[in-house]
Amino acid sequence: MKDIQTNEREKAILVGCQLPHVDDERFSYSMEELKSLTKTANGEVIMTLTQKREKIHSATYIGKGKVEELANLAKELEADVVIFNDELSPSQNRNLSKLLDARVIDRTQLILDIFAQRARSKEGKLQVELAQLEYLLPRLTGQGTALSRLGGGIGTRGPGETKLETDRRHIHRRIDEIKEQLKIIAEHRERYRERRKKNQVFQVALVGYTNAGKSTLFNRLTDADSFEENLLFATLDPLTKKLTLRGGYTVLLTDTVGFIQDLPTTLVAAFRSTLEEVKEADLILHVVDSSNPDYFNHEETVYELLDELKVTGIPIITVYNKQDIVHPNFVPSSKTESLMISAFREADLIRLRQMIEETVVKLMKPYYALIPSNEGKLLAQLKSDTILRELRYDEQTGMYECHGYILANHALNGQLKPYQK
Incomplete structure (x- = not known):
């Protein structure tokens, strides 16, 4: 089954393999989602190629005949990238890279690529680089020439291919560095969360x-x-x-x-x-x-x-x-x-x-409290830190009668003088 479209940008061919336990509707939607992911990564789908199989081919994901068809199509349409709708094993990726005259990436790498585009904070960028390095590390063997020709485009954003080609020790060192930086950031974030909890x-x-x-x-x-x-x-x-x-x-x-x-x-x-x-x-x-x-x-x-x-x-x-x-x-x-x-x-x-x-x-407890008219700050806190449902001024006592809801362990509980409704 083929679905041909015109394209002006980086050309992508999508490949999916439908197994017996996946019904047609589910498989079709999965391929549509892959198309949306490709669009998000600034790619344009020029063709979708699918195959029904009893199980994934251990060496090339799809069957030998389909791979030959895919290779001809990639050459004929001058595809820049071929994207597979599952995570490829390192050996599948290597075999397909040798057979196809285009970059070969899988669904995981595509999503990682989108993450690399979308990350804005220091933590987000570090998390993405860590995920990319850990994903690519077992896939480096025998890919020296393949990685050298990648250049740029979908599936290549992030840590950089020249960095990946250097040596495994450098990659392991970088992974350790990122984990250490993320640990420090996580500790800061935890302290910030604790402060929010403390402030109720x-x-x-x-x-x-x-x-x-x-x-x-x-x-x-x-x-x-x-x-x-x-x-x-x-x-x-x-x-x-x-x-x-x-x-x-x-x-x-x-x-x-x-x-x-x-x-x-x-x-x-x-x-x-x-x-x-x-x-x-x-x-x-x-x-x-x-x-x-x-x-x-x-x-x-x-x-x-x-x-x-x-x-x-x-x-x-x-x-x-x-x-x-x-x-x-x-x-x-x-x-x-x-x-x-x-x-x-x-x-x-x-x-x-x-x-x-x-x-x-529903997660709070009700309160009925008397607040002196000169306690303006406390009244303001009740409005912002509790759900204040009733506020009535009693001219005889000079007190505000307040009814609302407050978190059970909020610090304001100790400042509220209760009264019977």
Whole structure:
């Protein structure tokens, strides 16, 4: 099966192998996702080549005849890169590189390449370089000439091929250096998280499949300017901003990198800093693209990765986004509390803020307190650090009667003089 398209930029041929346990719809969507990843990496798909097999060919991924067909097509169409829809073993990569007159990369390397483009913070760049080095290290044997001819393009961004060609000891030293730097950064991040916990700041994390609309939602809720675009992995580095709920209560909202199917462990490590923010959250907003035909599998992928990360016991609200372009076959399937919205509708954002507030209240305890009229600072703190539902001034006593909700171990608890309602 072939799908030919015209192209002006770096030309890419996609290759997929469908095994018996993968149905046609699932396989088709996986190849479409690979096409989207290629677009995100600044490539243009000129052809898609697929094959059905009982099992992956141990030496060349696809069968001998298909490899010959692929070699002719790559030469005829002057392809720059051939991208395989699975992680190739080092030997498969070497064999295919010898047979094809084009760069050979796999799905993992493509995603790593996108990460290299998207990383902005020092930590993000270090994490990506570490993942690339650990991925490429076992694939260096016998690839000297192949690596020399790579030059630039998809699959070559990051640590640099000349650096990779030098020698293994240098690579191992660099890996150790990066791990040491990341350890120091992780310690700083941990201290920052401990300070937030000590200050009793309620933390909300946005998670979801890549391109579900998390950054758009993040920007609309916080008036931030996080990068948003219709591309996979538009966000890599975690970004945290204040979100003010009704009445003035402030929480911290963190935007995270999108999840994706078949994510190798090296890639999970590559955005560990983001995922640690999820583990520390008090509430998770799971954003799902309701316009995507594969939305159900996207949900399952996110839950599987959360399980792998041992993210348990944290309340989850499922936010079905893109209601304005919802898929005709969409049916909400979440087992958690859920809400259908469009991030571009203000009324929907108000409903979402209300649901967040209702969930926060369930995790707090009620308080009834008397505050002297000259305690302006304490009143201001009640508005920002608690959910203040009622504030009434009693002229006879000169006291404010306050009713609201507060986190059980918040420092303000000790300053509140209770009264009976």
